[in-house]
Amino acid sequence: MESPKSSPSPSSASTPFPCPLNPSPGLPGEFVWSREGPGPLDLVPALDVPVIDLGGFLRGELEETSRAIELVRAACMAHGFFQVIGHGVDLSLIDAAYDATDRVFGMPMSRKVGLRRKEGTFWGYSYAHSDRYSSNLPWKETFTFGFEHNQAKSTRGVVDYFADMVGRDFVHVGWAYQKYCEAAKETGLAIMELIAMSLGVDRGHYSRIFKEGSSIMRCNYYPPCEKEEETMGTGPHCDPTSLTVLHQDGVGGLQVLLDGMWRAVTPRHDAFVINIGDTMMAMTNGVYKSCLHRAVVNKEKERRSLALFMCPPEDHLVAPPPDLLLTTTTKDDDDDDGKVRKYPDFKWGQMLRFTQSQYRADVATLESFINTVSNQTPPKSR
Numbered sequence: 567m568e569s570p571k572s573s574p575s576p577s578s579a580s581t582p583f584p585c586p587l588n589p590s591p592g593l594p595g596e597f598v599w600s601r602e603g604p605g606p607l608d609l610v611p612a613l614d615v616p617v618i619d620l621g622g623f624l625r626g627e628l629e630e631t632s633r634a635i636e637l638v639r640a641a642c643m644a645h646g647f648f649q650v651i652g653h654g655v656d657l658s659l660i661d662a663a664y665d666a667t668d669r670v671f672g673m674p675m676s677r678k679v680g681l682r683r684k685e686g687t688f689w690g691y692s693y694a695h696s697d698r699y700s701s702n703l704p705w706k707e708t709f710t711f712g713f714e715h716n717q718a719k720s721t722r723g724v725v726d727y728f729a730d731m732v733g734r735d736f737v738h739v740g741w742a743y744q745k746y747c748e749a750a751k752e753t754g755l756a757i758m759e760l761i762a763m764s765l766g767v768d769r770g771h772y773s774r775i776f777k778e779g780s781s782i783m784r785c786n787y788y789p790p791c792e793k794e795e796e797t798m799g800t801g802p803h804c805d806p807t808s809l810t811v812l813h814q815d816g817v818g819g820l821q822v823l824l825d826g827m828w829r830a831v832t833p834r835h836d837a838f839v840i841n842i843g844d845t846m847m848a849m850t851n852g853v854y855k856s857c858l859h860r861a862v863v864n865k866e867k868e869r870r871s872l873a874l875f876m877c878p879p880e881d882h883l884v885a886p887p888p889d890l891l892l893t894t895t896t897k898d899d900d901d902d903d904g905k906v907r908k909y910p911d912f913k914w915g916q917m918l919r920f921t922q923s924q925y926r927a928d929v930a931t932l933e934s935f936i937n938t939v940s941n942q943t944p945p946k947s948r
């Protein structure tokens with residue numbers, strides 16, 4: 567597994583970039599995913615991930631709530647992906663977030679380069695992660711910033727971040743993202759209640775943890791690419807985080823691996839795509855699945871997606887609720903009362919730093935992280 571390369575020296579940071587994301591006759595080698603290139607894209611059938619209407623649940627309607635719980639459970643046991651409508655988020659707020667995204671990636675490259683993530687930080691602009699990796703570069707630009715869930719405790723909101731880091735002319739962009747993140751977070755917290763109820767644990771178990779957590783807000787911009795079959799927008803991976811609340815524009819490109827086949831998640835303007843991440847999988851003792859997915863690019867159209875990666879506090883000890891250990895047995899448990907833990911305790915901050923300094927998130931991030939940590943510290947008995 568390629569470990570991230572150290573970020574370039576300051577002098578190379580000022581080197582004019584070759585802007586490799588523009589269409590070109592031959593794809594630069596570092597963008598060719600020879601082993602995993604998506605190949606012919608028209609063969610990818612759609613995956614009819616469940617579309618769950620949150621309206622009834624949010625209105626406190628018992629029957630609709632039971633229906634939503636059932637659908638969440640079935641999807642999370644299978645592949646960890648579903649779409650939600652009836653979330654109550656005004657579509658004009660989503661459109662404003664896309665307008666903000668167009669403003670961010672529409673900046674001149676010289677200004678974007680000035681916003682590149684600094685070594686040891688997580689936030690800022692990246693093109694193709696070329697400061698972190700030297701091969702299998704994703705055909706995308708990204709802009710990433712943090713969002714504190716407990717706004718009362720937030721020392722510096724999204725608006726301040728944009729005003730201070732990008733410039734006063736981006737204050738309204740900061741507001742658009744601030745409002746978007748607040749709404750997407752509330753949707754995510756509501757879904758965490760459904761997840762808890764679907765597992766038979768206290769309804770507030772997960773949402774209480776995440777109300778004190780934060781999110782990684784990742785804006786993805788995928789330029790068109792003539793060699794769409796040879797490169798990747800975002801390579802195959804499982805999200806190391808807990809719950810992803812993603813909105814994709816109408817172009818399409820998100821795919822989930824199911825039964826050995828890549829399946830397309832059809833975009834819906836009125837829906838968020840929700841998926842379980844590695845950390846939530848550990849919080850459910852492996853009952854709910856964090857699954858491999860990727861984003862492919864398009865030879866004609868640019869594509870954008872907005873991913874809110876919800877995380878617990880960095881010092882939160884990731885473990886399943888005790889009740890869950892009493893009520894669930896997993897098929898490969900040799901311990902018939904289901905008390906077996908699938909993953910050791912770990913602190914979320916440790917896993918996050920692992921993905922930023924040592925390991926490029928892929929299909930085996932959680933397993934690799936646990937192996938790394940267990941080789942460093944004696945196993946904790948529980």
Ligand SMILES: C=C1C[C@]23C[C@H]1CC[C@H]2[C@]1(C)CCC[C@@](C)(C(=O)O)[C@H]1[C@@H]3C(=O)O
Nearest residue numbers: 704782800801803805806807875921926927
């Ligand atoms: C903890 C994280 C690392 C990434 C952003 C969040 C959740 C998703 C991860 C990522 C998108 C998975 C694919 C590889 C990656 C390097 C990327 O393409 O951006 C990952 C993110 C990252 O390390 O910046």
Ligand SMILES: O=C(O)CCC(=O)C(=O)O
Nearest residue numbers: 786800814820861871873
């Ligand atoms: O762009 C997409 O649709 C998905 C991107 C993704 O999976 C990610 O950023 O983790």
Ligand SMILES: [Fe+2]
Nearest residue numbers: 803804805859
């Ligand atoms: Fe992802």
